[in-house]
Amino acid sequence: MRDQDRTKEQVMSELTAAQQRVAELEALEFEREQAEIALLESHRYTEAIIETLREALVVLDAHLLVLSVNRSFCDTFQVTSDETIGKLIFDLGNGQWDIPALRKLLEDILPANTQFDHYQVDHVFPSIGHKTMLLNARRIYQEGKGMEMILLALEDVTAHMQSEEALKISETRYRRLFETAQDGILILDAETGQISDVNPFLVEMLGYSHEDFLGKKLWEIGAFKDVEASKAAFGELQAKGYVRYEDLPLRTNDGRPMAVEFVSNVYLVTKVSHLKRYHKIALMP
Numbered sequence: 001m002r003d004q005d006r007t008k009e010q011v012m013s014e015l016t017a018a019q020q021r022v023a024e025l026e027a028l029e030f031e032r033e034q035a036e037i038a039l040l041e042s043h044r045y046t047e048a049i050i051e052t053l054r055e056a057l058v059v060l061d062a063h064l065l066v067l068s069v070n071r072s073f074c075d076t077f078q079v080t081s082d083e084t085i086g087k088l089i090f091d092l093g094n095g096q097w098d099i100p101a102l103r104k105l106l107e108d109i110l111p112a113n114t115q116f117d118h119y120q121v122d123h124v125f126p127s128i129g130h131k132t133m134l135l136n137a138r139r140i141y142q143e144g145k146g147m148e149m150i151l152l153a154l155e156d157v158t159a160h161m162q163s164e165e166a167l168k169i170s171e172t173r174y175r176r177l178f179e180t181a182q183d184g185i186l187i188l189d190a191e192t193g194q195i196s197d198v199n200p201f202l203v204e205m206l207g208y209s210h211e212d213f214l215g216k217k218l219w220e221i222g223a224f225k226d227v228e229a230s231k232a233a234f235g236e237l238q239a240k241g242y243v244r245y246e247d248l249p250l251r252t253n254d255g256r257p258m259a260v261e262f263v264s265n266v267y268l269v270t271k272v273s274h275l276k277r278y279h280k281i282a283l284m285p
Contacts, residue, residue: 060150132161193217207253
């Protein structure tokens with residue numbers, strides 16, 4: 001059909017269709033721009049969150065090159081972001097990060113798993129000394145970009161592990177003293193009065209078994225002849241935290257009477273979420 005043969009209605013229809021197509025293209029372009037803006041804002045928001053986390057974070061590409069690190073990582077390992085971006089993670093710090101356990105995680109374990117948590121790494125960094133780290137790793141695939149990233153979170157638990165080790169050493173020393181002491185010792189729960197432990201000397205001194213004491217209260221053990229006096233003594237322990245009696249009358253399991261010096265004080269034991277109070281009672285014949 002020649003142009004002059006087209007009717008006005010046909011021309012208007014074609015023009016309207018063209019305008020609609022332009023509008024659709026403009027809408028698509030607007031949506032694309034909005035999507036890019038939203039994605040950029042999302043990236044900025046994510047980076048802002050990552051920066052505020054106390055946990056050290058590293059983002060790696062599929063080839064284990066560093067894409068980004070957060071402030072906590074820089075502070076913990078005393079580096080700048082410029083010293084890390086674009087480098088193979090094992091090359092960081094002039095090879096300080098060429099750690100066999102880290103290689104195993106990133107090259108062997110993670111490729112076979114989408115994520116791996118609580119992977120402990122112990123390493124001595126020449127620049128900052130010994131570190132114990134718990135590593136959590138995630139493989140992240142970016143849709144539409146065909147790009148895989150690895151998010152590596154590193155928790156520095158060096159101080160915590162050192163505290164635990166010191167606590168174990170302290171407990172071992174205390175246990176050795178407790179087991180070898182030449183005084184009879186009972187450990188009571190300061191709130192309930194129940195006996196949680198006795199040492200071998202007390203077991204031998206009174207002739208009762210270790211199990212005869214555990215879970216009992218002072219006045220429930222035959223060794224303490226005066227029940228009311230035992231209850232009163234525990235009440236005084238709770239009120240004052242320290243008591244001392246001389247010539248406290250006791251009797252052994254075979255009925256033999258004896259007198260002891262009774263000394264008690266309160267001590268605290270650190271639990272996972274609270275402090276627990278105990279009385280330590282020494283009975284000296």
